[in-house]
Amino acid sequence: MTLESLQTRAEQILVSAGILPVITVDSVEQGQRIADALLEGGLTALELTLRTPAALATLEALKKALPDIVIGAGTVLDEAQIRQSVDAGADFLVTPGTPPALAEALARAPIPAVPGGATPTEFMSLLARGFRCCKLFPASAVGGLAMLKGLAGPLGQLKLCPTGGISESNAAEFLAQPNVLCIGGSWMVPKDWLAAGDWARVRESAARAAAIVAAARG
Numbered sequence: 001m002t003l004e005s006l007q008t009r010a011e012q013i014l015v016s017a018g019i020l021p022v023i024t025v026d027s028v029e030q031g032q033r034i035a036d037a038l039l040e041g042g043l044t045a046l047e048l049t050l051r052t053p054a055a056l057a058t059l060e061a062l063k064k065a066l067p068d069i070v071i072g073a074g075t076v077l078d079e080a081q082i083r084q085s086v087d088a089g090a091d092f093l094v095t096p097g098t099p100p101a102l103a104e105a106l107a108r109a110p111i112p113a114v115p116g117g118a119t120p121t122e123f124m125s126l127l128a129r130g131f132r133c134c135k136l137f138p139a140s141a142v143g144g145l146a147m148l149k150g151l152a153g154p155l156g157q158l159k160l161c162p163t164g165g166i167s168e169s170n171a172a173e174f175l176a177q178p179n180v181l182c183i184g185g186s187w188m189v190p191k192d193w194l195a196a197g198d199w200a201r202v203r204e205s206a207a208r209a210a211a212i213v214a215a216a217r218g
Helices: 003-017 028-041 055-065 079-088 100-108 120-129 144-152 171-175 191-196 199-217
Strands: 019-023 045-049 070-074 092-094 133-136 159-162 183-185
Touching: 003 019, 003 045, 003 070, 003 092, 003 133, 003 159, 019 028, 019 199, 028 045, 028 055, 028 199, 045 055, 055 070, 055 079, 070 079, 079 100, 100 120, 133 144, 144 159, 144 171, 159 183, 171 183, 171 199, 191 199
Parallel strands: 019 045, 019 183, 045 070, 070 092, 133 159
Antiparallel strands: none
């Protein structure tokens, strides 16, 4: 597939998700319980960060057990992690930032990528390389809604998934921005709920997030 067609697929994935839960897992079993709770709440896609030793095994297990869930491998930092994520069955790739070598590797990847950036210069470089669907990270730290509105004029073709510092209380405001395809967040999977195994609260929070998406999509 061409990079253009993969970017079209990335856009479809993000729009369909609306809100992308960002999860970090300590074990495959924990990952399965989180995914079950998110799905039961109505969220059908997630970003699984590669920050723990259990991440790739969890990704592979989830794709086998729950083939309908869409999983992005997050915190992808290099070409080796791209290959590992593809081999584990990831549906798409997400990076926190995108230096030139990583951008080139993502452009060669066989699955869609959502490269991260935080400045107009970074996004201009990604657009020039063929990426129009990107992650704004860390969104709140670099200006949040004001940053999104500022980027919309000069970079009208850029479509974003802001992540970082977004919560249930302001999710709808972010989704209302014309250049936002999706938002990422971890408010529905806080560490204390996961540590306590409080899957009911995860499910309820996911259901509220799904309702925010439904209202935003109108």
